[in-house]
Amino acid sequence: MTPNTIYYFKVVAIGKNGTKSEAYIASKKTLSTASSSIPASLLTVKYEFGMTDPAIQTIKKKMQSYGYYTKGADVSSKYNDIMVERIEHFQRNNGLKVTGKIDTAFLQKLYSGNVVKTNAYD
Numbered sequence: 001m002t003p004n005t006i007y008y009f010k011v012v013a014i015g016k017n018g019t020k021s022e023a024y025i026a027s028k029k030t031l032s033t034a035s036s037s038i039p040a041s042l043l044t045v046k047y048e049f050g051m052t053d054p055a056i057q058t059i060k061k062k063m064q065s066y067g068y069y070t071k072g073a074d075v076s077s078k079y080n081d082i083m084v085e086r087i088e089h090f091q092r093n094n095g096l097k098v099t100g101k102i103d104t105a106f107l108q109k110l111y112s113g114n115v116v117k118t119n120a121y122d
Helices: 040-044 054-065 081-093 104-110
Strands: 007-014 020-027 046-048
Touching (some): 054 081, 054 104, 081 104
Antiparallel strands (some): 007 020
């Protein structure tokens, strides 16, 4: 890392109704430290409802670790209606704007280590 270097990261999310959200993160830190250990691979994906991608499964497994999917359940790599509902539940529980979208605020909170857990799906 070069001193005084500013790193910019872009996250794009597209909801199931087709609305697009973009956000930029600017930091003097690298991606992993700037975004509370969000895997870099998750910040390079353009998230759209209905898509299938390994990044979706990674996010679902992280949500599962906080109780937003049943423990031991096989989570898919599809961004589906169930995922939108679980994201909305997560957003409500964690004081985020409820959109059902995978956006910067959602990912930052999910990987912050300071997440409100649920047992609603046990």
